[in-house]
Amino acid sequence: MAELETFDVVVVGGGPAGATAATDLARHGRSVLLLDKAGRIKPCGGAVPPRLIRDFEIPDHLICAHITSARIISPTDRHVDMPIDGGFVGMVNRDVFDEWLRERARDAGAVRRSGSFEDIQRESDGTAVVLYRPKGAAPDSPPERVRARTIIGADGANSTVARHHVPDAGRAPFVFAYHEIIRTPTKAEAPNFDGTRCDVYYRGTLSPDFYGWIFPHGDTTSIGTGSMHKGFSLREAVGELRRAAGLEHAETLRHEGAPIPLRPLKRWDNGRDIVLAGDAAGVVAPASGEGIFYAMTGGRVAAEAVQTFLVTGDATSLKLARKHFMADHGRVFWVLEKMQNYWYSNDKRRERFVSICGDRDVQQITWDAYMNKRLVRSRPFAHARIFFKNIAHLTGLVPA
Structure with missing residues (x-):
């Protein structure tokens, strides 16, 4: 049999968390395989704060809109405007943004492959072998196999890596999010629409436990909502939101839905050679649902933990990813969860x-x-x- 390819790190999932981890480790000189399903776009408002732009060196051309205020709308249609004094929140389109991050990882030296992760097996000496099916492969063809010294599971909220290979990780509560991307209307078509303002609706008919949003992205706009309540119709709620905002006649370009975790998992590593990052680790902020900054930060701390493990051989180093993330952001998550549980009820x-x-x-x-x-x-x-x-x-x- 041919000798298997061996990588220092196989990163499963090429979203912001996985792509960031792959870039950082490749820059450390590590051999990295970035494995990602091609073509998937996560439903996301797309907001990126200034700290993310600074910390992760995001170029201006990826920022498709500059938001300078938010409008908060109550159940009785009361409007409260929250201007940003002397700053802005950037907006990104996830299809363009995520692909740029993956390409940056390749430019740093990572190997990119499109395919679906299937499983992790073990050789007789305990070394991990990652099985994946390349994009376009025949359903009855055998999966590809590569050897990995370490694995980063960044494969989303329903992470197969987490469920099958990280014992005692627990399950995070989920909001299922749904949004529709519309062509941004002209002022004549929608007089109340403002392309520099995010609108956030707190109304039980739009979400019994979360919120509805209208986030401008330049030529397009994201209109969405989310809920943990099974049976609540997100499509109907988005239709109601569009009518409330005067956007019911705007052209719909596409729509997406996906689960979003709202609490970090109890454990991110298997104590051996696997660590989680991004949605797979549950790092989406409660109350706001913000995920891009926390995903990229989670990818970075996972990369740091893996680098330490590869240098020292001490598997307890993998625990540093969760430890360092929670030290910096755990209190914020706790406060936001309490806020959501009370104010959104x-x-x-x-x-x-x-x-x-x-x-x-x-x-x-x-x-x-x-x-x-x-x-x-x-x-x-x-x-x-x-x-x-x-x-x-x-x-x-x-x-x-």
């Missing part, structure tokens, strides 16, 4: 939540935390004011 609370969003202290701290990906501790008096305002809203001392 019924329309009365949603109404009060939107009212709180009109407060300037809340807006400034929210944007600072989002843009820089950290909890803001530098303004204690603002935090104190927000605390007492929250108490007033929770107790009903102020009108919604």
